[in-house]
Amino acid sequence: MAIQKYERRLKIRKGIRKKVKGTAQRPRLSVFRSNRGIYAQIINDEEGHTLISASSPEIGAKNLDIEISKNVGKKLAEKATAKGIERVVFDRGGYIYHGKVKALAEGAKEGGLKF
Numbered sequence: 001m002a003i004q005k006y007e008r009r010l011k012i013r014k015g016i017r018k019k020v021k022g023t024a025q026r027p028r029l030s031v032f033r034s035n036r037g038i039y040a041q042i043i044n045d046e047e048g049h050t051l052i053s054a055s056s057p058e059i060g061a062k063n064l065d066i067e068i069s070k071n072v073g074k075k076l077a078e079k080a081t082a083k084g085i086e087r088v089v090f091d092r093g094g095y096i097y098h099g100k101v102k103a104l105a106e107g108a109k110e111g112g113l114k115f
Helices: 005-019 066-083 100-110
Strands: 028-033 038-044 049-055 089-091
Touching (some): 038 066
Parallel strands (some): 028 089
């Protein structure tokens, strides 16, 4: 039986999570994308705590496009710099670094986060 798209993404995600770890000095920026929204979290994996989160429903977006994804990245970076977080490790969550995921990352970089 052929591997499903969702199963393929989970397999890629496991490989990424083996390599990418968030620490207190350099937490992990995790991305989740659905059909209706995009969600990003900054996570300290040593303690298992979410430090900051931002999402497209939070900024009042009804549908998802690249511009909204970029605004979510900027909003996340704004919250992170207010808490004193400047450097993060990017976890794309098994998604291809293209389109909305790339726009979120660029928005976070423009907001002041360093990957």
